[in-house]
Amino acid sequence: MARLFRFYEKKRGDRRTGSQAFGNFGEALFFGIFFALGCIAFVYMFAVLVWPEWRANRQFAPTTCVVVAKHLGVKAATANEPAMYRPEFHIRYQVEGEPYDVDEVYDVTQIYLPDQESATAILAQFEVGQEYPCWYDPINPKRAVLARGYSGWLYLTLLIPLSFLIIGGGRLVYALLDWNASAERRSLMTQRAAQIDLFDYDKQDRNFPSVPADANLTNSPGTTLAYRLPIAATTGWTLFGASAAAVLWNGIVIWFAIMAIRSFALGTPDWTLTGLVIPFAAAGVWLIVYLIRQLLKTTGVGPTRLEISAHPLSPGSPYELFLSQAGRLAMNSLEVWLVCEEKATYRQGTDTRTETRRVFGERCFVREGFQIHQGLPFESRCQVRVPEGAMHSFHANHNEVCWKLIVRGAVVGWPDYQREFQIVVNPAVNGQTHA
Amino acid sequence: MIHARVKIVLDAPTRSFNPGDLLAGQFVLEGIAPEDLRSVELSVLWHTEGKGEEDMSVHFFERLDPQNGQEFNPLLPHLFSTTLPNSPLSYAGFIVKICWCVRVRVFLARGKELSVEVPFRLGKVPQPEQAAS
Numbered sequence: 001m002a003r004l005f006r007f008y009e010k011k012r013g014d015r016r017t018g019s020q021a022f023g024n025f026g027e028a029l030f031f032g033i034f035f036a037l038g039c040i041a042f043v044y045m046f047a048v049l050v051w052p053e054w055r056a057n058r059q060f061a062p063t064t065c066v067v068v069a070k071h072l073g074v075k076a077a078t079a080n081e082p083a084m085y086r087p088e089f090h091i092r093y094q095v096e097g098e099p100y101d102v103d104e105v106y107d108v109t110q111i112y113l114p115d116q117e118s119a120t121a122i123l124a125q126f127e128v129g130q131e132y133p134c135w136y137d138p139i140n141p142k143r144a145v146l147a148r149g150y151s152g153w154l155y156l157t158l159l160i161p162l163s164f165l166i167i168g169g170g171r172l173v174y175a176l177l178d179w180n181a182s183a184e185r186r187s188l189m190t191q192r193a194a195q196i197d198l199f200d201y202d203k204q205d206r207n208f209p210s211v212p213a214d215a216n217l218t219n220s221p222g223t224t225l226a227y228r229l230p231i232a233a234t235t236g237w238t239l240f241g242a243s244a245a246a247v248l249w250n251g252i253v254i255w256f257a258i259m260a261i262r263s264f265a266l267g268t269p270d271w272t273l274t275g276l277v278i279p280f281a282a283a284g285v286w287l288i289v290y291l292i293r294q295l296l297k298t299t300g301v302g303p304t305r306l307e308i309s310a311h312p313l314s315p316g317s318p319y320e321l322f323l324s325q326a327g328r329l330a331m332n333s334l335e336v337w338l339v340c341e342e343k344a345t346y347r348q349g350t351d352t353r354t355e356t357r358r359v360f361g362e363r364c365f366v367r368e369g370f371q372i373h374q375g376l377p378f379e380s381r382c383q384v385r386v387p388e389g390a391m392h393s394f395h396a397n398h399n400e401v402c403w404k405l406i407v408r409g410a411v412v413g414w415p416d417y418q419r420e421f422q423i424v425v426n427p428a429v430n431g432q433t434h435a
Numbered sequence: 436m437i438h439a440r441v442k443i444v445l446d447a448p449t450r451s452f453n454p455g456d457l458l459a460g461q462f463v464l465e466g467i468a469p470e471d472l473r474s475v476e477l478s479v480l481w482h483t484e485g486k487g488e489e490d491m492s493v494h495f496f497e498r499l500d501p502q503n504g505q506e507f508n509p510l511l512p513h514l515f516s517t518t519l520p521n522s523p524l525s526y527a528g529f530i531v532k533i534c535w536c537v538r539v540r541v542f543l544a545r546g547k548e549l550s551v552e553v554p555f556r557l558g559k560v561p562q563p564e565q566a567a568s
Contacts, residue, residue, distance in 0.1 A: 182476055182540050183491065184476060184478040184480060184491075184493050184496060184538065184540065185476065185496070185498070187480070187491045187492060187493050188493045188496050191492060191493065207521060208521050208522045209492070209494075209520050209521070209522055209523065210481075210492065210522055210523040211522050211523070340563075342528045342529055342530050342531040342563075343487075343531070344485055344486035344487030344530045344531055345487050345488060346486060346487050346488050347488065355486050355487075355530055357528075357529045357530045359528055359529060359563035359564075360563060389559060389560060389561055390560070391524070391526050391528065391560045391563070392522060392523070392524065392560075394522075394523050394526070394531075394533065396483060396490035396492070397488075397490050398483070398487040398488035398489070398490050399483045399485070399487045399488075399490050399531045399533075400531070401526070401528065401531060426522075427454065427521055427522045427523075427524050427558065
C-alpha cells in the first residue's frame with residue numbers, strides 16, 4: 001500500500017512528494033460530500049418551506065371555516081433546544097358540499113417558534129364558534145390553512161445549502177478537470193480562466209504578458225509633466241497598525257497596572273505582578289513613542305508630489321521628473337532614488353513570507369541644506385533613466401520584479417521620511433523602446 | 436519496450452531568441468512502441484526559480500492524443516513552431532529567476548510519464564549587478 005501512496009510526505013509550499021492521484025481523489029471526495037450535503041439540504045428546505053408556501057399562496061382555493069377549538073401547540077424542550085410553540089386550530093369547512101373537520105391547522109409550514117407570546121397573540125385573534133376565511137388544497141381538501149404569506153427571513157436560511165452547493169460543486173468540477181492533468185495543462189486552464197474578464201480587458205497584458213498594467217499610474221495628469229505618480233499607500237496602514245497596537249497593548253498594561261497599584265493601596269503589595277508589569281509598560285511606552293514618530297512623519301511633513309514626462313518607462317530612455325515638496329521644513333537633504341527590487345513569496349510551514357532584495361539603486365536627485373517655506377513648496381526637475389538592458393517590471397503570483405522612485409527626506413530635528421512611487425518598466429523589444 | 440527517450444532539437448542552435456522571434460524545432464520519441472503511447476504534450480513555457488514558490492505560464496501548448504483519433508506517428512519527428520512573446524524576458528536575478536523552456540511530456544501505458552525539456556533564452560537581460568553598473 002505504501003508503495004502505491006506515500007502517506008508521509010515532504011513538502012515545501014506547493015511542492016509535495018505525495019501521490020497526485022491520491023490527492024485528487026481526496027479532494028474530489030471531500031468536495032463531492034460537500035456538494036451532496038448541499039443538495040440534500042437544499043431539496044429538503046425546498047420541499048418543506050418553498051414549495052408548500054408557494055402552493056398555499058398560488059393554488060389553494062378560498063373558502064370559509066368555523067373555528068371549533070384552539071390551543072397552543074407545544075414542542076417539549078430538549079437538552080439542546082428550548083420549548084417551541086405554534087398556534088393550532090380545529091376548524092370545520094365544506095368543499096363542494098362535503099364537510100371537512102381538520103385539527104392542528106394554522107399555516108402551511110407548521111413551523112414551531114421559540115416565542116410563546118407571538119403564538120398566544122395569534123390564538124387571541126380567533127374566536128371559537130366564529131367564521132373566518134381559510135384556504136384548502138384542491139388536490140387534498142383535508143389540507144387547509146388559516147394564514148397565507150411567505151416566511152420572509154426563513155428564506156435567508158436557503159443561503160446555507162446554496163453556499164455548500166456552489167462551493168462544493170465548483171471545486172468538484174475543478175478537481176475533476178484537474179484529474180491527471182499535467183502541470184502545464186493546469187496552468188493553461190488557469191490562464192484561460194483568468195483571461196475571461198468581461199469588464200476589464202487589459203490590452204497591455206496581451207502585448208507584454210506578466211508586465212503589470214500601468215492604468216492606475218497614468219490616470220492622474222500632472223500639472224507640469226504628463227502624469228502625477230500615485231504615492232504607495234503604506235504610510236496610512238503603518239499609522240493604523242501602530243495606533244491599534246499602542247491602544248490594545250497599553251489598554252491591557254493599564255488594566256494590570258491598576259491591579260498592581262490597588263494591591264499597594266490595600267497594603268498587600270503584589271511584587272510578582274508589579275515585576276511583570278514594568279517591562280510590559282516599557283514596551284507600551286516604546287509603542288507610544290513609535291506612534292508619535294509615525295504621526296510626525298505622516299502629518300508633520302507636507303505632501304510630496306512626483307510627476308513624470310511619460311509612462312511606462314523603457315530601458316535606456318531618459319525621462320523628466322518633477323519633484324514638489326510642501327511644508328515648513330528645514331531640510332538636511334532631499335533625494336530621489338530609482339530603485340529595482342526582487343520580491344519572492346514562499347511558504348514556511350503555515351506561514352507565508354516575502355523576501356525582498358534590492359538589485360538596483362541610483363540616486364537621480366539630491367539637494368542639501370535648504371529651507372522650505374509654508375505656502376511655497378520646493379520644486380525641482382531632474383532626469384531618470386532605467387539602465388539599458390535592465391530587467392523590466394514583472395509580476396506573477398509569487399515572484400515580482402518591481403521598479404519604484406523613492407523620495408527620501410532628512411529634516412532638521414525630525415525623523416527621516418521616505419515616500420515611494422511605483423513605476424512600470426516595459427521590456428525593450430528588438431532594441432526598440434515602447435513608451 | 437527498450438529504453439524510452441525524447442529528443443528535442445531547436446532550429447536555432449544558440450538557443451537564444453529575441454521577443455517576436457520564431458521558435459521552431461522538432462521532437463522525436465525513441466524506444467516507444469505506438470501501442471504504449473497514450474498522449475504527448477508539447478509546451479513552450481516560462482517558470483520561475485529561486486526563493487519563492489514556483490510560478491509558471493504556458494505560451495504555447497499542443498496535445499497529441501493518438502488514442503482519441505488524432506493523427507500522430509511516434510516514429511516520425513514532430514515539428515513545432517511559435518512566435519515568442521514580448522515578455523517576460525529570461526532573467527537570472529538574486530532571488531527571482533525566469534527560465535524559458537520547451538517541454539515535452541509523454542504519457543505512457545500503465546500511468547507512466549516521461550518529461551524532457553530544453554531551456555532557451557528570451558531577450559538579453561544581463562544579471563542584476565551588471566545592470567546596476
